[in-house]
Amino acid sequence: MKRILFSQWxxxxxxxxxxALFLFFQAYETKQWFFIVFGIFFLFQAIFNMGCGPNGCQVNYKNQKDEQ
Incomplete structure (x- = not known):
């Protein structure tokens, strides 16, 4: 867990x-608290290094020709 948090920034x-910090600030300043949900989403992605990789968010499809 420590390795995930402190490496590969x-x-x-x-x-x-x-x-995430900007969205938290905006939620506080404008009193529109739904911004916190988006802030938590981006904070979670930043802390745990989750999200789309360098290839983007593509799905690898296999067709019948590849299986043969």
Whole structure:
């Protein structure tokens, strides 16, 4: 767990963290508390390094020709 939290920080993780903090701030300033849900989502992605990888969010489909 410690390795996940403190290693492999890159630009996208910093961006997600900054976006989460910005959404928390906006929720507090505007009193529109649904922004917190989105902030928690991006904070979770930043902390645990989850989300789409470098290949994007594509699904690998297998067709019948590949199986033969």
């Amino acid at each position: 890159h630009l996208m993780r910093y961006f997600r963290l900054a976006l």
